Amino acid sequence: MALTPVARIVKPRGFRGQVWVTRYRRGFPPFDRGSAVWIAMPSGAEAFTVGEFFEYAKGEVLALVGVDGLERAEGLCGRELCLPAEAVPPDAEETFDAEAIVGFEVVDRRRGIIGSVAAAVEGPAYWSFLLETPAGEVEIPAVKGLGVVLEKDLRRVRVDLPGGYPGLPGEDDED
CATH class of the missing domain: 2.40.30.60 (RimM)
Structure with missing residues (x-):
């Protein structure tokens, strides 16, 4: 069995x-x-x-x-x-396995590829992605306001971060 x-x-x-x-x-x-x-x-x-x-x-x-x-x-x-x-019923379409997204590339609308998911952490109200970037670790809350979209088939997380987002290097455009 x-x-x-x-x-x-x-x-x-x-x-x-x-x-x-x-x-x-x-x-x-x-x-x-x-x-x-x-x-x-x-x-x-x-x-x-x-x-x-x-x-x-x-x-x-x-x-x-x-x-x-x-x-x-x-x-x-x-x-x-x-x-x-x-x-055991199958997972709902909108669910994701936090372990399964480790390694997904993270692509920002303005900046292109900014890093990869090192971990997904469940908080009291929402999930956060911890990213490995060339400049170090950056946390991105998985909320609609930041345009977070999982593309499981492409192993990618799309985001739309504002200018000056903390932890990302070379930020000089403020939105």
């Missing part, structure tokens, strides 16, 4: 075997009580049953049947939770 990673176990929570998890997609999977999940282990995927799952301001907590102590929970940290590939 082909498995697809859907979340990562971050750290243990308390002494009862619960763990903090980070889902790769907001709201998916639901981790319903009694549902099956698999954990990617060095020896292969191991099946578990969801005991409980809840969310609150600090994050998302998962309890797995059979994981009943801190030591066992600690042993799962850093591992990925997986589901059968056929149970």
Whole structure:
């Protein structure tokens, strides 16, 4: 059976075997009580049953049947939770994998190629791209006001940065 990673176990929570998890997609999977999940282990995927799952301001907590102590929970940290590939819906058209855009060239409307994406960082309100440029690292918020457009097929990010944008060399035209 082909498995697809859907979340990562971050750290243990308390002494009862619960763990903090980070889902790769907001709201998916639901981790319903009694549902099956698999954990990617060095020896292969191991099946578990969801005991409980809840969310609150600090994050998302998962309890797995059979994981009943801190030591066992600690042993799962850093591992990925997986589901059968056929149970995972395809990504929405407008989503992107932050890891997949690393290396995309960044082309500004006025300046041409200004660098390449070194990382994509999710903030509380929007994503930011960290660019490697000849002058060093530059951060560009991924917002409509800067004309950010992903061209996945061309491995490119188009932007329309104003004159004098911080971190870009040779800026003498002010808009």
